[in-house]
Amino acid sequence: MTLLRSMRARARDEPHRVATALELFFDLFFVVAVSFAVSQLAHALSAGHLGEALVGYLTTFFAIWWAWMNFTWFASAYDTDDWVYRVMTLVQMSGVLVLAAGVPRAFEHHDYRVFWFGYLIMRFAMAFQWLRAAASDPAHRGVARRYALGICLAMVYWLVLFVVPEPLAVPAFALGVVVELCVPLWAERGRPTTWHPHHIAERYGLFTIIMMGENVLGATVSVRGALSDEGAKPSLIVLAVGALVIVFSLWWIYFEPETPEILTSNRAAIPWGYGHYVIFASIGAVGAAIEVVVAFVTGESALTRSQAGLAMAVPVAVYLVAVWVLHIRPHGYGRADSAAFLIAAVLVLLAPLAPSAVPLIAVIVAALVVVTTLIRRAAWPAR
Structure with a gap:
């Protein structure tokens, strides 16, 4: 591992491009979050709470999947594997564990504070990675900056869930999902990232x-x-x-x-x-x-x-x-x-x-x- 290297885009046609040991380790942390969500879904369904089960599972699973997906596509284009990259990946992994710890309370009590804080850790670490890519890769600077800005704006929006009345929580969450999904569509316009x-x-x-x-x-x-x-x-x-x-x-x-x-x-x-x-x-x-x-x-x-x-x-x-x-x-x-x-x-x-x-x-x-x-x-x- 190199201590520090410039975060330049990797080639889309790079030969023998495979998942790294860090990526495999990263995935293991998501096993914990997925396990909590699936377990809560099973308990809620067995108890006959269909509406609570579907809403709780689909919302918590979206946060788990979205954080994983964003890291995956970023790593496909910008995996430098130096110490900064590894440390920021570790921060994201710690966020996964915090998010997983908040899954039961999100399901049972609709208390998303711990869950949101874990998601916040992961997303801000992701924004830092994009800002680092923007500083190192002039050819894709605009794309990287749009990603970082979009992530931060989306995280600000999620604060809405703590102030809206409970009957409006599901529509507010759905709007937040649309905001998150639009970030890559907006960021990738022009010159896209070089995912493999x-x-x-x-x-x-x-x-x-x-x-x-x-x-x-x-x-x-x-x-x-x-x-x-x-x-x-x-x-x-x-x-x-x-x-x-x-x-x-x-x-x-x-x-x-x-x-x-x-x-x-x-x-x-x-x-x-x-x-x-x-x-x-x-x-x-x-x-x-x-x-x-x-x-x-x-x-x-x-x-x-x-x-x-x-x-x-x-x-x-x-x-x-x-x-x-x-x-x-x-x-x-x-x-x-x-x-x-x-x-x-x-x-x-x-x-x-x-x-x-x-x-x-x-x-x-x-x-x-x-x-x-x-x-x-x-x-x-x-x-």
């Missing part, structure tokens, strides 16, 4: 794996607890196996096509990057849903059979549609893949009509297995 397509695709793939790993961990803990209390009931065994197949199928569907070839410009990459909020959030919701279904089978849930089924079916169906829009459709494999995804999504949404949790899991598993098989056949000739 293969590096971005790898980073998103790694975060997808982290999200799915969280599913495996949550499902394992939930099933283990149920087995210790209820014994090796056939329904619990089927649920455990079905959950494993579901997570594996979600992984297969995401990683079957090659991603970098569709990231050709900001016009293609920004919607792709933004759309991953839906993919990541739905993966996390699947993990929470597994816990919800296990709680229903063991009689520890306030949900009805159909409600527990929808808790599982809706995020899986949303995931299928989102992956089709962002990953499959741009490759133009043909009509078969589109039909497979839409039919599978419909079958998954119909699964809650099954008479028990076991057929529910079986229908979802069958639909996902069919989709993975068709994707494999569609993608193979293009290789």
Whole structure:
């Protein structure tokens, strides 16, 4: 590691550009925040608090995902890996832990103070990184300054959440999301940053794996607890196996096509990057849903059979549609893949009509297995 170096833009076509050890370490800190959000979602759903669960999860997860995404795209263009860069990344990582500590209070008491402070730490560290890039890279100085200014203005706006009446909190948050999403669109006008397509695709793939790993961990803990209390009931065994197949199928569907070839410009990459909020959030919701279904089978849930089924079916169906829009459709494999995804999504949404949790899991598993098989056949000739 060099003690200090000029933060110049890296080449977009740099060979052998891969995720660094620091980036992998950075991602691990987000596991904590994601785990807290998913756990709170599972508890709120099992208690029958649907509105609170959705609002709390979607808002907290946006902050987690947005902070991760901004660092990822910045690092793709400006990873100097000197001591200043590492220290500022450490500051962002500490902000993740503070944010994670505030997730339960945000969910249960609508108290966003700790959560906001953690987000503040991460975003101001990000603004400092952009100002440093502006000082070192004259060619992209305008872009870097716009990013820094946009981040600071967005952080000032978030103070609104502490003064608006509670009935207006959700619309105020939605407006803040629009402000945040507009910052890259405004900053990248003119001469864009030199993000690396293969590096971005790898980073998103790694975060997808982290999200799915969280599913495996949550499902394992939930099933283990149920087995210790209820014994090796056939329904619990089927649920455990079905959950494993579901997570594996979600992984297969995401990683079957090659991603970098569709990231050709900001016009293609920004919607792709933004759309991953839906993919990541739905993966996390699947993990929470597994816990919800296990709680229903063991009689520890306030949900009805159909409600527990929808808790599982809706995020899986949303995931299928989102992956089709962002990953499959741009490759133009043909009509078969589109039909497979839409039919599978419909079958998954119909699964809650099954008479028990076991057929529910079986229908979802069958639909996902069919989709993975068709994707494999569609993608193979293009290789």
